[in-house]
Amino acid sequence: xxxxxxxxxxxxxxxxxxxxxxxxxxxxxxxxxxxxxxxxxxxxxxxxxxxxxxxxxxxxxxxxxxxxxxxxxxxxxxxxxxxxxxxxxxxxxxxxxxxxxxxxxxxxxxxxxxxxxxxxxxxxxxxxxxxxxxxxxxxxxxxxxxxxxxxxxxxxxxxxxxxxxxxxxxxxxxxxxxxxxxxxxxxxxxxxxxxxxxxxxxxxxxxxxxxxxxxxxxxxxxxxxxxxxxxxxxxxxxxxxxxxxxxxxxxxxxxxxxxxxxxxxxxxxxxxxxxxxxxxxxxxxxxxxxxxxxxxxxxxxxxxxxxxxxxxxxxxxxxxxxxxxxxxxxxxxxxxxxxxxxxxxxxxxxxxxxxxxxxxxxxxxxxxxxxxxxxxxxxxxxxxxxxxxxxxxxxxxxxxxxxx
Numbered sequence: 001x002x003x004x005x006x007x008x009x010x011x012x013x014x015x016x017x018x019x020x021x022x023x024x025x026x027x028x029x030x031x032x033x034x035x036x037x038x039x040x041x042x043x044x045x046x047x048x049x050x051x052x053x054x055x056x057x058x059x060x061x062x063x064x065x066x067x068x069x070x071x072x073x074x075x076x077x078x079x080x081x082x083x084x085x086x087x088x089x090x091x092x093x094x095x096x097x098x099x100x101x102x103x104x105x106x107x108x109x110x111x112x113x114x115x116x117x118x119x120x121x122x123x124x125x126x127x128x129x130x131x132x133x134x135x136x137x138x139x140x141x142x143x144x145x146x147x148x149x150x151x152x153x154x155x156x157x158x159x160x161x162x163x164x165x166x167x168x169x170x171x172x173x174x175x176x177x178x179x180x181x182x183x184x185x186x187x188x189x190x191x192x193x194x195x196x197x198x199x200x201x202x203x204x205x206x207x208x209x210x211x212x213x214x215x216x217x218x219x220x221x222x223x224x225x226x227x228x229x230x231x232x233x234x235x236x237x238x239x240x241x242x243x244x245x246x247x248x249x250x251x252x253x254x255x256x257x258x259x260x261x262x263x264x265x266x267x268x269x270x271x272x273x274x275x276x277x278x279x280x281x282x283x284x285x286x287x288x289x290x291x292x293x294x295x296x297x298x299x300x301x302x303x304x305x306x307x308x309x310x311x312x313x314x315x316x317x318x319x320x321x322x323x324x325x326x327x328x329x330x331x332x333x334x335x336x337x338x339x340x341x342x343x344x345x346x347x348x349x350x351x352x353x354x355x356x357x358x359x360x361x362x363x364x365x366x367x368x369x370x371x372x373x374x375x376x377x378x379x380x381x382x383x384x385x386x387x388x389x390x391x392x393x394x395x396x397x398x399x400x401x402x403x404x
Contacts, residue, residue, distance in 0.1 A: 014134035019366045022354065026364050037394045038364040039382045042181060042335065044251035046304050048288075049297035052252065056288035066283045071275035072267075073100025073259070077286045080293045081259055087293075088213075089230045097262050099270050102281045104211050104245040104258035108135055110277070111241045111260055114269040115205045116141050120172035123164050125156045127337065127372035127379070129181045129209070144171065147374070150326050154183040154337075155191065158198040165202065174199055177209040178228060179216065179332025182371045182381040186216065186331040189229045196237040206231060206240035211258070214249035214301065216332035217309050228332065232261060239263045246285075248333070249301050250292045255285040308334050311384040311391050318395045323402070325378070334385040337368070339378045343402060349377035361397040 019040050026036050047053070059066075072078065078098040085091040101107040108131065116122060118140030124132050125148040133143045146160040156176065165171050176195060178186045187195070192208075199206040208231035218226035231240040245258035262270055274280070291297055315336050319327055325339030340353055347353040350367035357363050366383075368376030384391050 011138045011140065014137055015130070017130060018351070018370045022358065022364055022366065025358060029358070029362065034362050036358070036362040036364060037386070037390050037397065039384065039386055039390065039394055040364045040366050042248070042333070042383050042385060043253050044248065044304060044334075044385050045387050046251045046300075048252045048255065049250060049292060049294075049300045051291040051294050051297045051300075052250070052288050055291040056284060059284055059287050066287075069280040069283050069286060071278075071280050072271050073098070073281055074286050077290055080290050084293055085230065085232075085261075088227055089233055091230065091232055093232070093261060097264065097267060099260045099262055099267070099274065100281050100286060101258045101260060101274070102278055103247065103256045104209070104243050105131065106256075106274075106278065106281070107243045107245075107258045107260045108132065108207075108209075110270050110273050111207060111243060111262075111266075112136055112139055112141070113273055114266045115207070115241060116172055121164075121169060122173040122175060123156065123161060123171050123204075124175040125154065125177070125180070126374065127154065127182055127368060127376060128175075129177060130370055132175050132177075132209075141172075144168075145374075149375070150328075154180065154185045154328050155187050156195065157191075158194050161195075161198050161202070161204075171202065171204045173205040173207060175207045175209065176231070179212040180209075181212070181333060182335050182337040182366075182368070183328035184212075184330035184333040184335045184337065185328050186228065189233070192229050192231060193234040193237075196231060196234040196240060200236060200239065206237065208240050208242050210242055211245040212248050212333040213244065215305050215308060215334060217312060217330070241266070246289055246292055249305070250297065251301070251304065252285075252289070252292070255289065256282055257285045257289055307388070308384060311388045312336070314388065314391055314395070315382065315384055321399060322395070334383055336382045336384065337371075337379055338382075340380060344378060350380050351377065354380060357398065357401055361401045363394045363397045363401070 026038050029036050078095040081098045082093040082095040085093040121142045121144050122136050123144040126145040136143050144164050146156045148154050213228035231242050232238050242261035246252040325341035327338035354365050354367045366381040368379030
């Protein structure tokens, strides 16, 4: 009898992020003494608000035992998150429908597991955050990529969903990101309502990624929804899963804390899944994160956003000199996603451009192939979360590189 050959599962065969290879090369260059400006990571440079850090220090200094919490998070934090939705969106959210998770990544895993069966077809925009596609694929779902370019401001539309459903069958879900990674584009209230209506009419679950809410650059007519529109603001849209995080607006990436707003029928399944997969989110992070909703923490985070806005404008002003092609509007988040224009004639694709730029000038960007396997070879993503000085230095080096 022959033994079964041991090997990695087929579901584990998802592509790695190209950015991880770039970051490894950045580390190697810095270790060799090179001065490298990295605009790769979507990570705020300021760290957690001072009130959160002070609370964490107090917790650890107290000698308090940090034990398991309920699987969906502490009652205090879930109530604080519900209050946040009242403050920002005017929504009355039942804390029982809030699930605290280990980062938004944990929320996507739990939400997808609870909402979709293996074999379900789930649509999402391309370009988009690759983890959506890879998690869904690993769970056995069929990912339906919607080619969303400049004409739709890189966001999905009901017409795209109609076409996808008519071509190969019904959709079980739609993933929406606003503001989006890598483009920074947003949907407005009417556009979100039309997508929610489409999902309701077609029996599809809307999953709304709102982790960049609060990091927005509204025009003069943005009004009360300048921080982003929550999917639950749409009429009858509380069947949607809303996902958010402490990582971006509050700068708490390493604290690994996110949350979901859940439809009533998914609360118990997510509770059971969370208890089995992770027992609970990190206890010290939960205890300290309550302070993220203090007036001082909001004020500090808003100051960071004002800084991002200035750095964003520096990049937008530099685009004509850079000579790149179409760029996404960057309504929110802290990314610029742009085609390389004439540089493609010189380098062939964005991967080679990024490799050559890093080696020659010590500037690290992310090739668009991480976000779009079809057209991403034409584009790059820059993160301006690194701050004004880093962005100004990068622009100077890029211009020198392209003029060589």
